[in-house]
Amino acid sequence: MNSVLSSDITLVPITAEHKPLIDQIIDEIARLKIENHGESFIEFSGDKEMQLFAHQDEIKGFCEIYFSGGIPYIDVYVLEKFRGQGLGPAVTIKLKEQLFNTGHSAVGIRTHKRNKRAMESAEKSGFVMIDDGVELNLDNQEKP
16 A cells, blocks of 8 residues: 555645536445445535545545534545545545644544445544444543
């Protein structure tokens, strides 16, 4: 795997010129949902703070931040042809650093338990996976 640093990633606001790429992403996600027997590991919708991300001056996926219970959560989607290069962890780390630098004391990530690639990416980004139903307090410690 190539080593990509968070500083190598550029966040790109979505504009009208990105429509063909957005259509490609939506089609890719829909195809993956069919291949996964109706399970979707990520959704592309307008109700979250979404951006594209670039590496080496080429758009390679999208990322989003959404809030639940006052805590920001990060989602990252790497286009299939760019997977395995370390982009997911690099983008996640970049977003996590930005959130901490803007005063957030906790950052979360949610992934489907059968999405092994996303779980590995999250762990490489410094997250610790917990089992379904386990609650965390604001200090990010498991409740007894």
